[in-house]
Amino acid sequence: MNPFHSVSLITSNKEMLGLIERINRVADSNSSILIIGETGVGKEVFADYIHRLSNRGQNPMVKIGLSALPAELMESELFGFEKGSFTNADHSKKGMFEMAHTGSIFLDDIDDTPLNIQAKLLRVLESNEIRHIGGTKPIHVDVRVICASKVELKDLVERQAFRQDLFYRLNIVQLRIPPLRQRKEDIPLLVEHFLKHFAKDKKLDVSEEVMSIFTEYNWPGNVRELRNVIQRASLFAENEITLSDLPDDFSKLHNLDKLIKECYHCFTSGKMDMKDVIRCLEEKLISEALTNADGNQSEAARKLGMKLTTLRDKIKRLNIQI
Ligand SMILES: Nc1ncnc2c1ncn2[C@@H]1O[C@H](COP(=O)(O)OP(=O)(O)OP(=O)(O)O)[C@@H](O)[C@H]1O
Numbered sequence: 001m002n003p004f005h006s007v008s009l010i011t012s013n014k015e016m017l018g019l020i021e022r023i024n025r026v027a028d029s030n031s032s033i034l035i036i037g038e039t040g041v042g043k044e045v046f047a048d049y050i051h052r053l054s055n056r057g058q059n060p061m062v063k064i065g066l067s068a069l070p071a072e073l074m075e076s077e078l079f080g081f082e083k084g085s086f087t088n089a090d091h092s093k094k095g096m097f098e099m100a101h102t103g104s105i106f107l108d109d110i111d112d113t114p115l116n117i118q119a120k121l122l123r124v125l126e127s128n129e130i131r132h133i134g135g136t137k138p139i140h141v142d143v144r145v146i147c148a149s150k151v152e153l154k155d156l157v158e159r160q161a162f163r164q165d166l167f168y169r170l171n172i173v174q175l176r177i178p179p180l181r182q183r184k185e186d187i188p189l190l191v192e193h194f195l196k197h198f199a200k201d202k203k204l205d206v207s208e209e210v211m212s213i214f215t216e217y218n219w220p221g222n223v224r225e226l227r228n229v230i231q232r233a234s235l236f237a238e239n240e241i242t243l244s245d246l247p248d249d250f251s252k253l254h255n256l257d258k259l260i261k262e263c264y265h266c267f268t269s270g271k272m273d274m275k276d277v278i279r280c281l282e283e284k285l286i287s288e289a290l291t292n293a294d295g296n297q298s299e300a301a302r303k304l305g306m307k308l309t310t311l312r313d314k315i316k317r318l319n320i321q322i
């Protein structure tokens with residue numbers, strides 16, 4: 001089966017392709033997989049990919065976000081409960097582990113699991129048995145565990161916020177997904193992919209300027225942030241996504257970036273010495289702050305992080321036209 005049919009995992013990055021290669025080798029084993037990566041890098045995409053590729057791919061994939069659940073609910077969600085086991089339990093309910101039987105369970109934000117649940121998880125993983133809350137008989141479960149963490153679980157182990165034995169049990173195969181800023185070659189591919197997704201009929205493209213801004217930006221929200229930017233821009237743009245279709249932050253960043261490049265050019269070409277470059281940069285930053293503040297000097301001073309009197313001195317000294 002070609003896994004790309006069911007899950008889009010777009011990449012041309014060597015490290016990412018290495019991860020896929022490793023997954024291809026371990027998908028069919030039942031070993032637990034720990035996926036580590038910043039927010040939005042594609043941890044869930046990888047989890048889906050692993051499940052689909054494995055020989056459990058046609059069986060259930062059950063996902064549970066452990067940070068979204070209060071601790072009391074977590075246990076009943078994971079392991080189920082018997083009728084009458086607590087107030088309001090007027091029926092019995094299967095837990096996620098039972099629902100994932102013969103398939104995989106995706107434990108998202110495993111780093112947010114409270115210690116008492118960690119102990120119970122470990123017991124289930126060691127015995128392949130669960131017990132409903134309020135239940136007495138053990139229930140056999142055959143489940144492949146894939147979990148995701150935003151932080152180094154090992155650090156949590158050192159700080160005693162995560163059980164070492166559970167860490168070893170989960171960390172059989174570890175996949176580290178690099179942030180988007182470390183695999184910029186993926187940006188054009190992802191842009192194309194999201195454009196196809198969000199603007200199928202529009203035949204949209206992105207301008208060269210926008211693509212170069214995308215490549216320079218550091219994407220703290222990773223692929224999710226890029227996806228959102230493309231989704232938003234494709235609503236407004238007609239033939240081409242240009243700078244004006246991007247959130248304001250991008251044009252501000254772009255202006256600053258351009259300014260710094262100009263300064264660098266003036267300096268390296270020998271046009272200006274360091275003193276002149278700094279004077280020119282200062283003048284430009286102050287002029288821009290004044291323009292953005294509609295000439296209001298107090299506001300411009302606040303934005304520049306300087307006293308009003310300092311700003312006034314500089315305006316005079318640099319001969320800035322207001
Ligand atoms: N390599 C990729 N190819 C295609 N789409 C991707 C890729 N990586 C991420 N995405 C998309 O980016 C978005 C975020 O991905 P995902 O939800 O897997 O991130 P995450 O690491 O689980 O984030 P979080 O830590 O915030 O839960 C999703 O819409 C997903 O489809």
Ligand SMILES: [Mg+2]
Binds near residue numbers: 043044108148
């Ligand atoms: Mg996720």
